[in-house]
Amino acid sequence: MRQTWSSSFVIGLEGQEMARSWIGEKVRDAVEEVHAYVEEIIRNRKKKMDESQENCGEDLLSRLILAGCDEEVIRDMIINFIMAGRDTTSAAMTWLFWLLSCHPVIEQELLKEIQRNDKRLSDYESLEGLKLLKASLCESMRLYPPVAWDSKHAMVDDMLPDGTLVQAGDRVTYFPYGMGRMEALWGKDCIEFRPSRWFIEPSHQGGSLKKVSPYKFPVFQAGPRICLGRDMAFIQMKYVVASILRQFEIKPIRSEKPIFVPLLTAHMAGGLKVLIKKRDHSI
Ligand code: HEM
Structure with missing residues (x-):
């Protein structure tokens, strides 16, 4: 009984390890997708601000860009806000x-x-x-x-x-x-x-x-x-x-x-x- 328990425990640990690395990969992919999504929002806003001064500068994202914040900092702030x-x-x-x-x-x-x-x-x-x-x-x-x-x-x-x-x-x-x-x-x-x-x-x-x-x-x-x-x-x-x-x-x-x-x-x-x-x- 004890033997069964400990071997299934070992299998359990291996399974857990595999699950962890599978989840880790999924999380990494998901984080990359979220980053790409937000980076595109920032890029588009910057483009709009370069093309025209109209209606830009009043909202939070424009203000963060105008304040010269680092793009990564802006990205992380936007993700936090959302x-x-x-x-x-x-x-x-x-x-x-x-x-x-x-x-x-x-x-x-x-x-x-x-x-x-x-x-x-x-x-x-x-x-x-x-x-x-x-x-x-x-x-x-x-x-x-x-x-x-x-x-x-x-x-x-x-x-x-x-x-x-x-x-x-x-x-x-x-x-x-x-x-x-x-x-x-x-x-x-x-x-x-x-x-x-x-x-x-x-x-x-x-x-x-x-x-x-x-x-x-x-x-x-x-x-x-x-x-x-x-x-x-x-x-x-x-x-x-x-x-x-x-x-x-x-x-x-x-x-x-x-x-x-x-x-x-x-x-x-x-x-x-x-x-x-x-x-x-x-x-
Ligand atoms: C009804 C609305 C909200 C509720 C009930 C709420 C609730 C909470 C709770 C419970 C935490 C602590 C989470 C933890 O320690 O695990 C938290 C953290 C946080 N919230 Fe809110 N939140 C709300 C709205 C917002 C809004 C609108 C923003 C930003 C625009 C925001 C930004 C943050 C940030 C940045 C943290 C992390 C703070 C830290 O870890 O130092 N939250 N919130």
Whole structure:
């Protein structure tokens, strides 16, 4: 029995080695493909900038090129922006649109807030003024975090603050999805979508937002490796959600509760299929 176990273990190791080198090759090919794709975007933008000065210089890519950044640095930044910032923000907004369709009173309050700030939606201060929208995004991500869990491997032996020993090589996982639904952290109504919990005065939705510790709400991670794009993510999401909500009514086609799929970036199974109608009096 022992013999069988150890020989199958040896075969297992060889198999693992082969699998690792096969995966390594696949990953290398995939990285090359992604690099080539982004390098082409940069080349095309440079060409456009050389050919004409029109409409160039305002967007981030043009600014990075104009600043004289190294092409490899620009490439890696663009990949970071696309990989870290695209699926995460889109997942957060998808869940928010669904939650708002289930909470029409909150949607109406949001519309009023957007109306109050409508004139200058594209300026930074007006977006800062959309506090109920920020609270709604936080509340949506508390219940449906775009990164549902995340792991780190210890490089050396260590100890967690509660005395738990972590040995070199151990994996430690934190779980924003679970933490967002803990009664001990969020109270008896932890499962409810209630953006007002993010305001200093309970149930008052026009006041100041609470400063919530990232260790309680680790949706963007916490500590030295906290998400570098957090503020940018809020600006983008507020701008997109406000621009859509002020003009369109969004009604999901299906009435069943969507399914949360917690992959690398969590998403809604099958996406959110909706009917879109122009608002009668678009604000
Ligand atoms: C709702 C949107 C977002 C969520 C929930 C989110 C979440 C996270 C999380 C959990 C991490 C830590 C990953 C880890 O340590 O393994 C992270 C890292 C990072 N995020 Fe975001 N992110 C969002 C949007 C963005 C955007 C828009 C950008 C850039 C434009 C961005 C750029 C980054 C970068 C560069 C890191 C790596 C930071 C480091 O390792 O030092 N993220 N993000």
